[in-house]
Amino acid sequence: MMLKTLSFKINRWRLKRNSQRNFLIYCSVVVGLIGGLAAVALKFLVHFMEDVSRNISSHLYYHIAYVFLPAIGIFLTVAYQHIVNRDKIEKGIGKILINIKKNRSNIKFNNLYSHLITSSLTVGFGGSSGLEAPIVCTGAAIGSNLGKFFKLTPYEKTVLLAAGASAGIAAVFNSPIAGVLFSLEILIGEITIPTFIPLLIASATGVVVSKALYSGQLFHLVTEGWVMGALPFYIVLGLFSGWISIYIAKVGGNLEGGIFKKQNRYVRAIAGGVILGLIIMVFPQLFGEGYHYLTAILNGNIHVLKEETLFANLLDNPWVMLLFIAVLVFMKIIAAGITIGSGGNGGTFAPTMFTGAFLGLLVAYGVNQTGLIHLNTSNFIAVGMAGALAGVLHAPLTAIFLIAEITGGYVLFIPLMIVSAISYIISRYYAPHNMYWSHLIHENNIHPGQDYSMLNSFTLDSIINRKFTPVDKSTTVADFYKILAKTDTNIFPVLKEDGQLEGVVLIDDIRRRLFNREIADSTIADIMVAPPMLIDYDQPASSVMDTFDAIDVWQLPVVKHDIFIGFISKSALLSKYREVIIEQHRASDLFV
Structure with missing residues (x-):
């Protein structure tokens, strides 16, 4: 109070x-x-x-x-x-x-x-x-x-x-x-x-x-300028980033949906946690966010990857190290998916950055081993993070400016733009929406876009017409004339005793034969029809609009827990949508 x-x-x-x-x-x-x-x-x-x-x-x-x-x-x-x-x-x-x-x-x-x-x-x-x-x-x-x-x-x-x-x-x-x-x-x-x-x-x-x-900086690095000779390899990194983004969205999304689903939550937590722990024991770089290792390799200390590793001696071989880096690229999102899918709380933002960083390291380190050209490893790590973020989030501007700000890499704007754009185009080609929207569209029938946002800013309750005249299916058409004379509505619900909808009487459909003497002794059951669709009370307004457009009708019945509560019309929905647009424009004008 x-x-x-x-x-x-x-x-x-x-x-x-x-x-x-x-x-x-x-x-x-x-x-x-x-x-x-x-x-x-x-x-x-x-x-x-x-x-x-x-x-x-x-x-x-x-x-x-x-x-x-x-x-x-x-x-x-x-x-x-x-x-x-x-x-x-x-x-x-x-x-x-x-x-x-x-x-x-x-x-x-x-x-x-x-x-x-x-x-x-x-x-x-x-x-x-x-x-x-x-x-x-x-x-x-x-x-x-x-x-x-x-x-x-x-x-x-x-x-x-x-x-x-x-x-x-x-x-x-x-x-x-x-x-x-x-x-x-x-x-x-x-x-x-x-x-x-x-x-x-x-x-x-x-x-x-x-x-x-908390003055601690996430990454301590000032990247060097890029050279024209590295441009083809940035393009290659952009291609790889787009493909790895698709991998992250698919694998991460599936694992985050839940593992050991038939078990109770505590069994899932322990089983998933132990599996994750075994993975981390082999690849300690996957522990937590992974920024400890990421900061070190950004500053040129690739040997930090040998820390706590069971087979550190093998990593002295450059080609074994290259293989190890490649495994980390694919394992981080698996570890993240297991973490979230078994009940942990976290996101794929940091794992995506980690994956992109090690992908950039993989490209630069691999090319450097060939002796064809020497690539700046730190630059490719930074740009790889942007490429992965742009592809997974479908947000190239966020990716470019985030990496530029946290690494001091404003001199890398051209490579950041090239890699982010290529990754975004490839990812968008195979997946029209980012990983967040893909799940929402599939599971909740929610779509991106300002129109959908404004439609769903109000509930159906505000536009449901609850002033209806119910009729019984045993009522004769002759008696229905008396009901019709007292109202100007053109749709009548036919209800059971418990309030469930059996059908509707559409005056527009039967107008020509309604006053025919031959059907005067017929009952409502003879002239009622099944509604083309039922609208659920909790259904999003955007979904209702899609339904109206799909079946080309102007009125539909609304049910709540299978009980009929009223009708909703397309005209009422459009009018409410117009009110929301006007209200939002007025609010926007306050800042202009």
Whole structure:
């Protein structure tokens, strides 16, 4: 009650004293501040737990701790989600897109903190996934819940949701431009000035907080300029990046869908964790995010790959090292998929960067062994990360600016553009949508695009016509004349006693023979027809519009738990869609 009273007073004050444009900017600062704090807390927790895990492993024979540490982390994550969180956590960027498209950008409050706890447990104990998706989910939850507190419109909540995601990405990587572009390309799907300003403010605020409280840079590197002689090999890297992006999306997506599905969640967690631990024991480079090794090889220390490896002596042979690097390229996404599929919390963002980096290393190191030309290994590692991200996310701008910002590689803009563009084109050719949208389209019938977003910003409840006149199928047509005389509707539901729909009477279809004396003694059962389609009460508005277009009708019955509740018309749907467009344009005009 106190929270509601406070919300009411603040809303009354801000409506009197502030324009909506200024208020949304103030909110974006708050979102950026809290998002930056969340990112700092997550980085600190994970790095602390990783240090503890590595310390434990270093005191055991052959790092045998790697076999059980990931299982412990995933088990604790699953236990928290089940016992404490009651399965209310919404994992993955795909869930954010669902909330934008179907739930008016509303995200449950518990997502403000649950991702910080579960992802730190998963990755801190060695789970081979990334922190980017959890911090994006946390930032999005911050923006969404702040919007709900101030009773903002769905469009404004979407902007704050995206601002929170931008702040999270920017704070993790210290890359404000990439944070903004990520939200624009992945979450919103379009680049406009009205959305750009709040996102930029939140992103910059997140970076300031991160630098002030946690000054550690993710990668310490200033890349060298590129040379024309390396251009053909950048093209080759672009081709490989496109193909590996398809591999990441397919394999990672399938494994993330769940492993050992017939077993209960705790068995899945332990079994998946042990399998992951065995993989990490052979390939310790897959432990956690993998940024420790990635930073070292970016700075030219390829021998770091021999650390903790059971067959370190074999890696002295350059060709064995080349084979080892190739295996890491394919194994990282498998390890990440097992981590998430067995119940851990994390994302494929960091594994994608890891895979792209080692792909770039594979190309440069392999070419250098031939003696044909000497390629700058660090440059190819950096550009490989961008290529993989561009292909997997279908977000080339995010990939280019993220890698340029975190590596200081602005001198590599041309190679970054070439590799990212080639990878994006190849990936887009084989998969029209990125890995997030592919699953949503297949499983939830949700489509990208601004039209679908605006359609799904409202629920069917607001446009269902509940003023109907039910008829019984045993009613005679003669008695139906009396009902018809009292109403101007042209569609009547035929209902059972329990409220289920048996059919409909369409006046337009029977108008010519309705007053024929020959059918006066007939019953409603003789003239009713089955509706061409039933609309479910919880169905997205975009799906309903697709249905109207597919079967070319103007009215359809709506059911809730198999009980008829009313009709929905295409004209009402279009009118509501028009209202949403006008409302969004008014909100956008505030920033112009």
